Amino acid sequence: MTTPLLQVRDLTVSYLINGTRGRAADGVSFDLHAGERLGIVGESGSGKSTLALALMQLHKPPSHIEAGSALLDGTDLLTLRGEALRRFRWSQVSMIPQGAMNSLNPVMRIGVAMADAIHAHEKGWKPDRIRARIAETLDSVGLDPGVAKLYPHELSGGMKQRVCIALAIILKPKLIIADEPTSALDVVVQRRVIETLKAVQKQIGAALIMIGHDMGLMAQSVDRLAVMYAGRLVENAPIRRFFRTPLHPYSQLLISSLPSPDEVREMKGIPGAQPSLFDLPKGCAFHPRCPAAMPQCRLERPESRLIGTERTVACHLVTKEPAHV
Amino acid sequence: MTWAYFLQRLALFFVVVLTAMTANFILAHAVPGDPIGAVISQMTTRGGAVENSAEIIASYRERFGLDEPIWVQYLVYVWNTLRFDLGTSIIYFPQSVTAAIVNALPWTIGLLLAATVIAFTLGSILGALLAWAATPRLARVLAPLLIVFSSIPYYLLALILLYVFAVWPNWFPLGGGMASGTTGDPMSIAKVLDIAYHGTLPGLSIVLAGLGFWALGMRGAMVNVLGEDYLTLAEAEGLSPRRIFFAYGMRNALLPQVTNLALSLGTIASGSVLVEVAFNYPGIGFLLYDALRASDYFMIQGVCFVLVLTVATAVLVLDLIYPLIDPRIARK
């Protein structure tokens, strides 16, 4: 296989509050290839957003990066500082934020905001070229170029989200991190926005990390899926294989709790609640809710293991890939 | 801006002015010891030195309808005031109140405008810098001193400055708007400089006293803005810190700050009136002081009305400017 575009190793982000430490991301490792789409799912509080922010060093105190590295084409995203960090941002890695509603400067026209992003990284561009790029980018997300003259409050939620996508691709970065890009939108708009995102990402050949909690949406949008629980990456598999044979008990429960249009059955949730990151159970963090817990699970924390050639799982129960179904 | 917004602000303007006028009227007539009667008796006691006092008193009675029922008096009063017929002054007899105020008002507005603009601008920049993490230590240390300093009322600060810079060493004039005896001289560079010289200490009082207030307000507004999502995105975009500070930070923090300005104008005007008193500055504050000493009721009423009118006008202007800086307001 080709060298991965992004190599994250042992990324650990922690908070220290009142003397207790909580790890929003604990020893997270994964690879991402150019043009690949990785989805990261988990419940609220599983640490997914923290992960996204940390990759761009946008996390704020009291959270800090305790350990780990994130190599993008050889450059460690986590050790960049000052001017180097500023230049790397947006031109190499960009972000589609969680709340597009509030992510656009309310007193600035869309076109000016987009031009800002260009100005910050390309000093020599003439105004015509900037205008052309803005129009082209807006067009690629399905917006009329006239939107550039509008203010954020004059746009609908879906339009604002698309503006954010346009902003994210305007410098044709290598990696786009989308943090719950559709959570605040209604279902119909969600679909359209995701389609737009997929299309432009493919167009510029960027890799995509999409963070969310809607498994159904993920299923249609990503190439690989990673599951986070209590700060740990518990499973990482190609999407089809994941849905056909989920290996981690948590993944299995997640899938079985999805409503199915085929059968009529009782809604099943997952019993129990996610533990507080400051008060994790000993051993495997999932064992209190796990239907298949063994004595070992209470004592020892499972490490992430490569199962087969393309997936990793962190569970004592799983030792080898099951035969293909 | 939309018509609705414009009319709404205009309506507020009229309500303020009308409320002030009505309160004026009610107080004048509800309190025992009819002040207008007092004015008239004042004139009577001075009548020996003033010609035609009897006719003037009679014309007052007629003009203010003192023999008519109260609601007629009220309407007469409102009508007169709107025409700026504010009566005749006792201390500047036979000059009308309006004429005296017209002479004094430019001084007040000049002082107020210059000092407030300076205080607001400097204070806001200082406040914004205080909220910005990258501001150097030195500024952070100096600023609290300045801010605490500004908690002292305009009037006290004026007296302190007066003593420290004018009484003790003779660096600045003890008062007045221009060197005495030069009021009639034509405008010249020297005269302008002289006016500025006389206006320095009064202006300084207002600036120092107001600086801290604006700095604190801006700091609070800025801190709130810095926590907003669009700031995070701007940072993620790798925009220069300078650009983020001005176009994403200050520009948005300015909105509540301007609202603050509109709300504080009344207080600022009151304070600067007192500064005029401390410095014998020939604005309406000075008129007021003399009027109070001589119980020149029409003058007192007139000055108060003009004060309210000035502030209400300034607030209206700010209200109409606001949609220009906040695109979310009043656009169809």
Place this chain on the structure above:
Amino acid sequence: MTSLGTAPGRRPNPVLSALGHVATNPKLLAGLLLVSSLVAVAAIGPLLVDTDMARPISAPSNRPPSLDYPLGTDGGGRDLLAVMIASTPQTLRLGLIAGLVGTIVGTFLGLVAGFFGGWLDKIISTATDVMLTIPPLAVLLIVAASVRTVSVEMMAFIIAALAWMNPARSIRAQVLSLRERAYVEIARISGMSELRIALFEVLPNLLPLIMASFVAAVSGAILAALGLEALGLGPQDTPTLGMTVYWSLLYGAFGRNMWWWWAPPIVVLAILFVGLFLISVGLDEALNPRLRRQS
């Protein structure tokens, strides 16, 4: 921060956390120190110094400070130390009464406007805006000039009429945002009546804001009083700090370099204002945690 699960702890007790903040905030402590020392002087002073000497013609006039008269005497033959001891509590009382009345009225109006909304809110908000636009001095002057003689209490009530607007505004804004918070919703869902919600859920969380408004109101009231006194419209018979300054200026104490007459009241007033201000800012920082991280 809810996504992390709560840090080990319980629902914060507003009173205890407030006390904690007081102890760690230098501005707050400094302010409280300044103000309480003035209050101490006001309370204990009259026991140590004969305040009768504050009456006119009780001592030879225009004497500079000496052993007999530590702060000298003024043009009317008053022992200035006695004057200071007598006037400080008067000014404090004035501020306290006006501040209290203004804060209570303002809090009540703010609660009503914020909680019940609708036309009630409209009326109260419009009235507040109108009164805020009118320069306070204009109102005070008309009232004071019409009423010939004022006592400290009268002045306090007149000033209180202008002290309610800012508390009303801030309380209303806070109530509006609190209404949407989770625990109010929970109370509502569990069937609490609106009044009980107002009293037991919303009010306790407004206490820090009310305290901050009160301090600001007291400061504003003394400021307004100073304005009136600077023009000679304060109480004629009872000494206050502002009136002492007025008399000194009237007698030309500035030009005659009688610094012992006008300087002490100005200094005391300055200490009072700075102290109240520090308390106010300290409270602001305690209320807005983001500000704390800045300083």
